[in-house]
Amino acid sequence: MSRKPYVRQMSKTSWFLTHSRYKHYILHEVTCIFIAIYAVILIFGLFRLGQGPEAWQGWLDGLRSPLGVIFQILAFGFAMIHTWSWFKVVPQAMRIQRGESFVPGNLIIGAHYGVLAIISLFVLILAGVA
Amino acid sequence: MSTRTITIEVLRYRPEQDQEPFFQSYTVPCDEDWVVLDALNYIKDELDRTLSYRWSCHMFVCGSCGIVVDGEPKLGCKAFVKDYGDKIRVEPLGNFPIERDLVVVIDDFIEKLESVNPYLIPKEEKSIDDGEYLQTPAQLKAFKQYSMCINCLLCYSACPQYGLDPSFVGPAALALAHRYNMDSRDVGRKAREDVVASHEGIWECSFVGACSQVCPKDVDPAGAIQQTKITSAIDYVTSFLPGGNR
Numbered sequence: 001m002s003r004k005p006y007v008r009q010m011s012k013t014s015w016f017l018t019h020s021r022y023k024h025y026i027l028h029e030v031t032c033i034f035i036a037i038y039a040v041i042l043i044f045g046l047f048r049l050g051q052g053p054e055a056w057q058g059w060l061d062g063l064r065s066p067l068g069v070i071f072q073i074l075a076f077g078f079a080m081i082h083t084w085s086w087f088k089v090v091p092q093a094m095r096i097q098r099g100e101s102f103v104p105g106n107l108i109i110g111a112h113y114g115v116l117a118i119i120s121l122f123v124l125i126l127a128g129v130a
Numbered sequence: 131m132s133t134r135t136i137t138i139e140v141l142r143y144r145p146e147q148d149q150e151p152f153f154q155s156y157t158v159p160c161d162e163d164w165v166v167l168d169a170l171n172y173i174k175d176e177l178d179r180t181l182s183y184r185w186s187c188h189m190f191v192c193g194s195c196g197i198v199v200d201g202e203p204k205l206g207c208k209a210f211v212k213d214y215g216d217k218i219r220v221e222p223l224g225n226f227p228i229e230r231d232l233v234v235v236i237d238d239f240i241e242k243l244e245s246v247n248p249y250l251i252p253k254e255e256k257s258i259d260d261g262e263y264l265q266t267p268a269q270l271k272a273f274k275q276y277s278m279c280i281n282c283l284l285c286y287s288a289c290p291q292y293g294l295d296p297s298f299v300g301p302a303a304l305a306l307a308h309r310y311n312m313d314s315r316d317v318g319r320k321a322r323e324d325v326v327a328s329h330e331g332i333w334e335c336s337f338v339g340a341c342s343q344v345c346p347k348d349v350d351p352a353g354a355i356q357q358t359k360i361t362s363a364i365d366y367v368t369s370f371l372p373g374g375n376r
């Protein structure tokens with residue numbers, strides 16, 4: 001008898017709506033767009049700094065404008081989601097074996113948050129905030 | 131033992147008469163300790179002999195009864211009906227062509243599995259008289275998790291990357307390549323590299339992580355792939371250093 005396998009096509013544009021774990025994945029991917037935009041704004045700030053005090057002040061005022069503040073709050077929130085969702089899976093990529101056992105995943109995740117806190121504190125001190 | 135009447139909706143496809151799959155409902159009196167596979171067996175024995183599905187061991191070892199239960203890839207023998215409502219939807223594994231009813235065509239996976247040389251490649255062949263290749267418990271531990279795979283293909287069913295681009299070597303095959311690469315008795319990493327470190331190999335993976343979430347044997351293929359990416363990236367960088375091969 002001849003065979004006639006049936007192929008179900010996956011939608012290229014809406015597959016991520018078919019399961020909550022795919023939605024989480026897309027959320028995680030989308031958050032990096034805000035981080036990228038924020039990075040571009042920072043680099044643009046350096047460029048304005050090079051153009052002199054007025055240009056720099058203009059850039060600072062832009063950041064302090066309502067729109068600037070709203071964007072930064074959003075970007076911060078998304079950066080937190082991004083951090084959480086990446087740190088959560090670090091132990092899968094980073095297995096540290098000690099003898100016959102592995103360093104517990106929570107310790108590896110905790111260490112990542114620890115380093116993040118130290119670097120953040122350092123930056124805040126450098127910026128004269130803390 | 132108490133029974134509960136459950137409607138089992140099965141995606142059916144009979145190639146000789148159907149143009150496309152359709153759902154067929156069966157009313158099944160399920161014992162409280164039944165798994166979905168028991169319900170399928172009941173249907174086959176008592177209600178409809180034409181239903182096709184694969185199974186063998188009924189104890190999470192053979193890897194044949196992979197199906198999708200209420201949208202989630204599961205082993206039929208490990209999905210307890212008590213964890214579901216009064217209506218359970220059963221479909222064949224996603225991302226594979228349907229041969230008939232719940233039976234899918236897995237030739238593509240078998241080819242991919244073969245392509246990663248999933249066997250021990252020792253530095254030098256020993257005769258049986260020379261004894262075993264010895265290994266410490268710690269060396270065993272380094273790869274043991276990745277050797278637990280039963281080729282059930284739940285991970286391929288869950289992997290959107292494989293669904294979108296079937297050229298992807300995929301989770302279980304890459305995890306098994308990692309299993310041998312991590313084995314202290316093996317020197318076959320170079321032989322596996324062409325397939326494993328290619329674009330269709332580890333670099334096609336975007337770390338959705340679904341494979342590891344559905345794996346019934348806690349193999350963590352997603353972890354295996356990310357670890358391979360790290361080793362492969364280090365290989366690439368060191369190849370430019372003095373003494374490297376670039």
Ligand code: SF4
Pocket residue numbers: 278279280281282283284285286301302305341344345346347348349350351
């Ligand atoms: S890695 Fe897990 S889900 Fe994938 S085939 Fe092996 S046992 Fe099944």
